[in-house]
Amino acid sequence: LLFICCHPDLPAVQQVAVALRIVCGLSVAQIARAFLVGESAMEQRITRAKARIGQAKVAFETPGPAERAERLAAVAAVVYLIFNEGYSSTGEEADRKAPFAEEAIRLARLLLRLFPAEPEIMGLTALMLLQHARAPARFAPCGELILLADQDRTLWNRALIAEGLALLDKALRHAAPGPYQVQAAIAALHDRAPRAQDTDWREIDALYATLERMTPSPVVTLNRAVAVSKVAGPQAALDMIEPLAKPLGGYFYFYGAKGGFLMQLGRGREAYEAFDRAIALAGTAAEAAHIRLHLDRLAKDAEAGAR
CATH class of the missing domain: 1.25.40.10 (Tetratricopeptide repeat domain)
Incomplete structure (x- = not known):
């Protein structure tokens, strides 16, 4: 369904917005927050996309392998935005929205089965695993947000970290760097640091500089x-x-x-x-x-x- 919604006849932003709204069930407010725009502006984008689909009589049918490859970047973006909707939830929302992050990781693993040699999908999956591994330490029992530097790192999920690091290493061996791999490398530096003060901030700065060049x-x-x-x-x-x-x-x-x-x-x-x-x-x-x-x-x- 995600590959069907990410139709090339639609502009990239509209592909992602329509997929998030129709397939994933996110509200207009949630989608607008993901794109840093107002609700009315996002509502207009989705409305225009639906109108364009109707006017062009776009055939929404199961894409073949070549079409899936063409639409992969948009589908990956949708999956990561689903993850962020769950990961960015706080306090009273955390338990209710946790399935978003878990579902995004499940979808990324499905993408890996479809594209087992695609380093950016490895990077995307690694990024989500390395971030989601910190979930048990992100909130105090009262629901208060705990910053990364103050988290109890013994609570981090070491199995998810190990899986994420292995995937990242596999992706980097392809020598075809992309934004998800860079973000995963940043997450890996945080997860590898035994203590907050051991974090290699110079390397993180350099990686963010690389990310700025790739995706300003x-x-x-x-x-x-x-x-x-x-x-x-x-x-x-x-x-x-x-x-x-x-x-x-x-x-x-x-x-x-x-x-x-x-x-x-x-x-x-x-x-x-x-x-x-x-x-x-x-x-x-x-x-x-x-x-x-x-x-x-x-x-x-x-x-x-x-x-």
Whole structure:
């Protein structure tokens, strides 16, 4: 069904949106969040895609091997967005949405059976396994989000990590690097580090630089800025994300990262403003609660400084 929906007569974004809506059952709001656009804009895209299908009398029939290969990139994108819908859930949503991540991994394994020599599908599957392995440590019993640096790594699923690393090594032997393999390599560096302080941030920065060249995106640059903050300090990271204010103006993680960099620089008032904007954009109670901790800390620091 995913291969059928990812029809080449539709623009790439519409292929993915239609597949997520019709086959996967995601809501328009969920799809819009995945593409960082408003709900009305995404609703219009899906409506246009349906109209185009009807007007062109597109034959939605089971594609053959050659057509499947042509549509593989779009199907892989759908699978990864399904995974992210589950993986990015927090707090009260985590248990309910966990099957999304597990289903995405199942679908990726099916793709591997169809394309056993495709390194990017190996990379995609490895990426999801390496990220999903951390799921048991991502939330406190109360539902509070636990950042990667603070997670109890003994809770990580070592079997999934071993499977992911083996797949990544197999993919890299093909010497045909792609975005999923690069992202999997980043995830592998995190998973291989015994402690947060052992993380090879320089290598992660270099991998994100490679990813920026392959698939330029404000979100990729924002993620790279976190690595840059570890390597070159928070001011360098802040300088890197300043041009992203417009394209990521409605993105929770942009303001969360900006607030964190400003707080490290001791610029409390500006950090408070960034976190205040982040909390307004929080998609879940757990995200809002995490930002509230920073706001409370900054408020206490300001009160202590005024005495």
